[in-house]
Amino acid sequence: MTHQLDLILNLARRNFLLQFRGSLLGLLWAILLPIVQLIVFAFLFQRVVPLGINNYPVFVFTALLPWNWFSVSILSAGNLFIVHRDLVRRPNFTPSTLALVSALTNLLTYLAALPIVFVLVAMSGRAITWTVLLLPFIMLIQGTLIVGLSLFIATWNVFYRDVQQITGVAIMLLFYLTPVFYSLERVGREYRIAFTLNPMAVLVQSYRAILYEGTVPDWSELLIASSVAVAALAIGYLSYRREIQEVYDFL
Amino acid sequence: MNLVLEIQGVSKRFRTQRNRPATLKESFIQRLNGRLSRAAGEHWALRDISISLEKGRSLGIIGHNGAGKSTLLRLVCGLGRPTMGTIRYWGQIRSLLELGSGFQPEMTGRENLLTGGILGGLSRREVEAIQDEIIAFAELEEFIDQPVRTYSSGMYLRLAFATITHFNPDFLIIDELLAVGDSRFHQKCLDRLKSFRAAGKSLLIVSHDLDQIRASCDEVVVLEEGRILMRGDPETAIRSYYDVMRHRTEKRRAEIEGAHQPIQGNRYGTQEATVTAFRLFDGEERMTDHIYAGAPLTVELDYLRLNTVVDMACLVTIFNENHTKCFETFIPSVHSASGKLSERGSIRCHLPEVPLVPAQYYIAAGLFPTDWSFAYDHHGQIHMLHVMNENGISANVSGVLMVRPEWTVRPVDPS
Numbered sequence: 145m146t147h148q149l150d151l152i153l154n155l156a157r158r159n160f161l162l163q164f165r166g167s168l169l170g171l172l173w174a175i176l177l178p179i180v181q182l183i184v185f186a187f188l189f190q191r192v193v194p195l196g197i198n199n200y201p202v203f204v205f206t207a208l209l210p211w212n213w214f215s216v217s218i219l220s221a222g223n224l225f226i227v228h229r230d231l232v233r234r235p236n237f238t239p240s241t242l243a244l245v246s247a248l249t250n251l252l253t254y255l256a257a258l259p260i261v262f263v264l265v266a267m268s269g270r271a272i273t274w275t276v277l278l279l280p281f282i283m284l285i286q287g288t289l290i291v292g293l294s295l296f297i298a299t300w301n302v303f304y305r306d307v308q309q310i311t312g313v314a315i316m317l318l319f320y321l322t323p324v325f326y327s328l329e330r331v332g333r334e335y336r337i338a339f340t341l342n343p344m345a346v347l348v349q350s351y352r353a354i355l356y357e358g359t360v361p362d363w364s365e366l367l368i369a370s371s372v373a374v375a376a377l378a379i380g381y382l383s384y385r386r387e388i389q390e391v392y393d394f395l
Numbered sequence: 396m397n398l399v400l401e402i403q404g405v406s407k408r409f410r411t412q413r414n415r416p417a418t419l420k421e422s423f424i425q426r427l428n429g430r431l432s433r434a435a436g437e438h439w440a441l442r443d444i445s446i447s448l449e450k451g452r453s454l455g456i457i458g459h460n461g462a463g464k465s466t467l468l469r470l471v472c473g474l475g476r477p478t479m480g481t482i483r484y485w486g487q488i489r490s491l492l493e494l495g496s497g498f499q500p501e502m503t504g505r506e507n508l509l510t511g512g513i514l515g516g517l518s519r520r521e522v523e524a525i526q527d528e529i530i531a532f533a534e535l536e537e538f539i540d541q542p543v544r545t546y547s548s549g550m551y552l553r554l555a556f557a558t559i560t561h562f563n564p565d566f567l568i569i570d571e572l573l574a575v576g577d578s579r580f581h582q583k584c585l586d587r588l589k590s591f592r593a594a595g596k597s598l599l600i601v602s603h604d605l606d607q608i609r610a611s612c613d614e615v616v617v618l619e620e621g622r623i624l625m626r627g628d629p630e631t632a633i634r635s636y637y638d639v640m641r642h643r644t645e646k647r648r649a650e651i652e653g654a655h656q657p658i659q660g661n662r663y664g665t666q667e668a669t670v671t672a673f674r675l676f677d678g679e680e681r682m683t684d685h686i687y688a689g690a691p692l693t694v695e696l697d698y699l700r701l702n703t704v705v706d707m708a709c710l711v712t713i714f715n716e717n718h719t720k721c722f723e724t725f726i727p728s729v730h731s732a733s734g735k736l737s738e739r740g741s742i743r744c745h746l747p748e749v750p751l752v753p754a755q756y757y758i759a760a761g762l763f764p765t766d767w768s769f770a771y772d773h774h775g776q777i778h779m780l781h782v783m784n785e786n787g788i789s790a791n792v793s794g795v796l797m798v799r800p801e802w803t804v805r806p807v808d809p810s
Contacts, residue, residue: 147518151513154513165501233469236488
């Protein structure tokens with residue numbers, strides 16, 4: 145068990161550092177990319193199409209970081225087994241570890257940029273409340289969701305490369321159906337159910353409640369999101385378990 | 396009996412249709428056509444293989460490309476499940492399958508060593524404890540903090556070999572090892588493997604290098620088309636491996652049109668590439684088949700190839716009259732040694748000295764595909780070489796190797 149942990153942490157650390165090897169700015173890139181996104185969003189929705197949201201940079205950034213964690217992980221999930229073929233083909237290596245490693249690697253990117261949120265919050269004159277202590281819990285739910293979906297996508301993409309294409313389209317659509325750059329209050333009541341069932345919408349709202357509003361997230365919605373996440377993990381793991389021997393033959 | 400590995404009645408079937416990534420569309424079309432299974436065809440890579448290996452023994456597996464060696468190794472490593480049969484093992488398995496796999500070119504040697512160690516089943520602390528020993532064995536003290544991409548292939552393999560063999564496995568699986576570094580390091584590797592065996596650990600070795608198999612295995616299994624052709628001591632097994640090669644060559648020759656007419660006897664091959672002339676030269680570049688013991692010799696052969704042959708290996712062997720191999724050398728790839736092959740060409744092998752005792756020898760030479768799975772043209776023991784007595788050397792020598800004996804006899808004082 146401790147060995148598995150050693151392995152996962154080491155691979156996550158390695159993959160995280162690997163993204164920045166050979167670049168001049170190095171680790172700064174982990175922070176620069178979301179900041180550039182933030183600037184674009186701030187320009188678009190404060191100047192071009194003003195949404196009238198207070199403290200828009202904090203508002204967007206609290207959602208953007210977890211969204212990036214989710215989308216980057218899911219978009220890379222398709223190639224998880226294919227790219228790490230040499231690891232998958234190693235004796236005594238459990239390929240499902242890769243899904244965990246990938247989720248953890250991208251979580252590190254999230255965590256690296258998280259201090260900026262705190263800085264932005266402080267600059268806006270708001271206080272950070274005790275609700276911050278709930279962050280790990282929300283992250284755990286999101287991590288579960290990511291690992292489950294990744295396992296499913298990684299497994300099936302070995303056999304059908306369409307899976308990755310579909311994932312790409314789905315992530316793009318989901319971005320607009322998740323309140324990252326807009327507020328859910330603008331959405332009509334009749335459409336709310338779609339957002340309640342979208343675990344990413346619930347998670348983003350929860351992060352926002354904790355960091356932007358300083359309140360406690362909506363527990364009933366979180367319960368639904370956790371159920372979806374656990375179901376995703378179960379389905380992902382089961383299809384992985386069922387097909388992994390074929391994956392070995394196929395790779 | 397103290398078994399470390401037991402393979403019982405193992406067969407492995409691959410579904411050939413899934414050799415390439417399918418798309419959903421294709422699989423829908425198949426379903427429409429009423430073929431619900433994902434498999435269109437199937438291919439048996441292994442059939443009814445049973446092997447057991449005792450503690451402290453080392454087993455070699457030889458066989459041509461496609462004979463099922465890699466499939467067998469991968470199943471033993473737990474990658475994929477046998478279609479039939481069971482594989483059991485006791486103790487910790489480590490493999491040198493795909494040596495250096497999992498190394499990241501951008502990371503330094505030290506970081507890769509750590510990752511490799513943890514992948515190999517050690518904890519971070521354990522790896523850190525033996526790290527210096529590994530680096531010393533790989534002789535990479537100066538380079539260990541450089542990215543692995545800057546390593547030469549020899550350095551890369553040295554690190555990989557050192558990393559894996561230092562994790563103290565009970566049972567080591569080695570696939571095509573030991574083109575590792577220079578000959579001194581190679582010897583170091585062989586010594587390390589020897590000390591493994593001495594420590595009562597077991598080895599499973601797959602190799603094309605028959606000399607290495609001969610040197611490091613107690614027993615050898617010959618695989619051919621997924622079946623065990625024979626299991627026995629290395630000498631017998633290697634002989635039957637050569638028989639398989641000859642057999643395959645004949646089978647292939649029957650299928651090939653346009654090849655040059657074969658010549659029977661000690662010569663065999665598909666003749667896709669043919670040795671059209673064979674010449675021997677002495678130290679003064681005179682064509683001759685007589686040389687003095689210890690003098691230089693050049694073997695030259697002209698070839699003619701078909702367009703289908705883009706690369707080949709060239710082998711030169713000296714046998715004595717008892718058919719004992721005295722010396723052998725080869726180039727694994729003429730293409731990589733000298734660039735694109737012309738349709739006709741000649742290959743020379745210069746031996747600066749031939750220290751053989753005066754006697755009659757045969758020179759065998761041949762052209763092979765680079766995977767050595769059959770022969771293009773092999774001249775068995777057709778060409779004679781006479782090694783003569785040089786003036787001044789006593790004729791009282793026999794054996795194989797020519798050294799200059801200097802005898803001294805002196806009385807010993809009785810006191």
